[in-house]
Amino acid sequence: MTTMSKDAALAHKLGVRDSIADMPPSPIREVSLVGAGVPGVTAFWFGEPDVSTPKFICDAAAKALSEGKTFYNPNRGIPELRQALVEYQSKLYGRPIDPERITVTASGINAIILSMEILVDPGDEVICVTPLWPNISAGIEIMGGAVKRFSLDFAGDKWTLDIGKLIAAIGPKTRAVVVNSPSNPTGWMMNSADQKTLLEHCRKHGVWIVADEVYARLAYGRKAAPSFVEHAEPEDRVLVINSFSKPWAMTGWRVGWITHPLGFGKTLETVTEYNMSCATTFAQWGAIAALKGGEAFIAESVARYQANRDVVYQRLAGNSRVRIGLPDGAFYAFFAVDGIKDSLAVAKDIVRTAKVGLAPGIAFGPESQGFLRMCYASEPGRLGAALDRLEDFIGKL
Ligand SMILES: Cc1ncc(COP(=O)(O)O)c(C=O)c1O
Numbered sequence: 001m002t003t004m005s006k007d008a009a010l011a012h013k014l015g016v017r018d019s020i021a022d023m024p025p026s027p028i029r030e031v032s033l034v035g036a037g038v039p040g041v042t043a044f045w046f047g048e049p050d051v052s053t054p055k056f057i058c059d060a061a062a063k064a065l066s067e068g069k070t071f072y073n074p075n076r077g078i079p080e081l082r083q084a085l086v087e088y089q090s091k092l093y094g095r096p097i098d099p100e101r102i103t104v105t106a107s108g109i110n111a112i113i114l115s116m117e118i119l120v121d122p123g124d125e126v127i128c129v130t131p132l133w134p135n136i137s138a139g140i141e142i143m144g145g146a147v148k149r150f151s152l153d154f155a156g157d158k159w160t161l162d163i164g165k166l167i168a169a170i171g172p173k174t175r176a177v178v179v180n181s182p183s184n185p186t187g188w189m190m191n192s193a194d195q196k197t198l199l200e201h202c203r204k205h206g207v208w209i210v211a212d213e214v215y216a217r218l219a220y221g222r223k224a225a226p227s228f229v230e231h232a233e234p235e236d237r238v239l240v241i242n243s244f245s246k247p248w249a250m251t252g253w254r255v256g257w258i259t260h261p262l263g264f265g266k267t268l269e270t271v272t273e274y275n276m277s278c279a280t281t282f283a284q285w286g287a288i289a290a291l292k293g294g295e296a297f298i299a300e301s302v303a304r305y306q307a308n309r310d311v312v313y314q315r316l317a318g319n320s321r322v323r324i325g326l327p328d329g330a331f332y333a334f335f336a337v338d339g340i341k342d343s344l345a346v347a348k349d350i351v352r353t354a355k356v357g358l359a360p361g362i363a364f365g366p367e368s369q370g371f372l373r374m375c376y377a378s379e380p381g382r383l384g385a386a387l388d389r390l391e392d393f394i395g396k397l
Contacts, residue, residue: 004022005024005025007025008021008022019141019142019143019144020142023138023141023142026134026363027343027344027347027359027360027362027363028045028046028359028360028363030344030348031045031344031347031348031351031357031358031359031360032045032046032357034348034351034352035351035357038351038352038355040355041351041355041356041357042355042356042357042382042385042386043357044356044357044358044359044374044375044376044378044383044386045347045357045358045359045373045375046359046375047184047246047330047331047332047375047377048245048246048249048251048375048377049246049249049251049301049331049377050377050378050379051249051301052249053248053249053250053252053253053286054248054249054290054294054297056289056293057248057250057286057287057289057290057293057294058286059289060285060286060288060289061253061282061283061285061286061289063285064281064282064285064286065282069281069282069285070281070282071281072277072278072281073278073279073281073284074278075268075269075272075273075277075278076102076103076104076265076268076269076272077102077103077104077105077257077278077279077284078104078281078284078285080284080285080288081104081284081285081287081288081291082099082102082103082104083099084287084288084291084292085102085104085257085291086098086099086102087291088291089102089229089259092223092224093224093227093229093230094230095229095230097229097259098234098262100262100263100265101234101259101260101261101262101264102257102258102259102260103257103258103260103264103265103268103272104255104256104257104278104279104284104287105255105256105257105258105272105279106254106255106256106275106276106278106279106280107243107245107254107255107256107279108212108214108241108242108243108245108256109135109139109256110254110256110275110276110279111241111242111243111256111257111258112135112136112139112210112212112241113139113142113275114258114268114271114272114275115139115210115239115241115258116139116140116142116143116145117143117271117275118239118267118268118271119175119176119208119210119239120140120143120144120145120175120176121143121144121145121175122143122144122145123144123145123146124143124144124145124146124173124175124176125145125146125148125171125173125174125175126140126145126146126147126148126174126175126176126177126178127148127149127150127166127169127170127174127176127177127178128140128147128148128149128150128177128178129150129151129152129161129166129177129178129179129180129183130149130150130151130152130364130365130367130368131151131152131183131185131186131334131361131364131365131367131368131371132149132178132180132183132364132365133180133184133185133212133364134363134364134365136178136180136212137149137365140178145175148169148174149365149366149367150165150166150169151365151367152183152186152188154186154323154325154336156323157317157323157324157325157326158325158326159183159186159187159188159325160188161188161190161194163194163197163198166198167197167198167201170201170202170205170207174205174207175207175208176207176208176209176210177198177202177207177208177209177210178209178210178211178212179198179209179210179211179212180211180212180213180214181211181212181213181215181225181226181329182215182216182218182219182225182327182328182329182330183215183329183330184215184330184332185330185332185334185359185361185364185368185371185373186325186327186332186334187325187326187327187328187329187330187332187333187334188325188327188328189219189225189226189328189329190225190226191226192226192230192231195226195227195228195230195231196231199228199231199232199236199238202237202238203236203237206237207237208237208238208239209228209232209236209237209238209239210239210241211227211228211238211239211240211241212241213225213227213228213229213240213241213242214241214242214243214245214246214256215246215329215330215331216242216247217246217247217298217302218246218247218301218302218305218329218330218331219302219328219329220302220305220306220309220327220328220329221306225328225329227240228240229259232259232261234261234262235261235262236261237261238259238260238261239258239259239260240258240259240260241256241258242256242257242258242259243255243256243257244256244287244290246330246331247294247298247301248287248290248294248297248298249297249301250286250287250290253280253283253286253287254279254280254283255279255280255283255284255286255287256279301377304377305331305376305377307380308331308376308377308378308380308383309326309327309331309333309376311380311383311384311387312333312374312376312383312387313326313327313333315387315391316333316335316387319391319394321337321338321339321394321395321397322335322336322337322338322394323335323336323338324336331375331376331377332373332374332375332376333373333374333376334361334364334368334371334372334373335371335372335374336361336370336371337370337371337372337394337397338397339397340361340369340370340371340372340397341369341370342362342369343360343361343362343368343369343370343371343372344360344362344363346360346372346397347359347360347372349393350372350390350393353393354386354389354390354392354393355389356386356389356390356393358372358373358374358390359372359373359374359375360372360373361373
């Protein structure tokens, strides 16, 4: 029998819905709380760029504020941003996108929960390709859906998807398949052929695909990761989730977008209206500037992340007790350390003794218990010093 935490017991007593009351606390947050009491900790537990938003983006939002753009805006976003997104995606993926297929959201996670509100009824099965950022499965569970985990394979030096097995896992009860590529935490990137295979199968069986592509522009050696936007026809049951947070260093702005089937405008208006009504008006003007003038910033950032990735990878892969795959995208090193049985306890220990803040593998699912995640969007000197201390810790495990 599992014992209920004090927080869960209190929430039940107060009459909170079961699926919210029983939601476990975030293990990443738990480690960061331990770190808050330890002086001199270098933190790599959260996933965000290490620099603030470029000035030209801030200036555009400041201009909007000074011009009085402080009112509500349409549920699906200001027309100027929707149009800029149409142009951006059409150019990036070399195929025209109907403006009716774009809806602005108040961040990537907002887009995820809106998608789950649209798709998931209590008891619906949703297959998630894992390891997975926990907020996505939480969104399904909040709606009362049943998460069915489908793990990528890890051969010790590479993450791979067995597309045949994924397709075999889709059954009559499956409502949707969730794929996050490039992946947080593994850095795995889905290839175009597998995207097409999955789409063809889902199309035939009326199954939805929810593609989280918030790291699409953080793809090493290419302009963007393969995207479902390249394959989905306007009538396909595909929701592609994206965000301004990571590529343009805009995590605090809370602006994202969904590319969805044609005819979904009314549905998106409805769910947006009853969640946040609209994304922040002046932030959307900043987002337009990001789309129009942000390519140089993305290129510089990806070059910096790639250099960091190579250093982190070489150092960790060179450690005989560590197994790691070279990330194809995003900005995380996800590595297994021999002997780790409880990644949460070990991550807390690393914070206390090595003063390095990592996310425990268990946060991304039971299949990741032996792993740790490090966000390497960081200044190289800081990263190098932390790796010294981490290697020292691993050597003593
Ligand atoms: C896979 C994935 N999806 C979505 C998000 C949400 O990003 P945001 O809500 O900042 O747009 C994150 C953030 O870490 C993420 O890692």
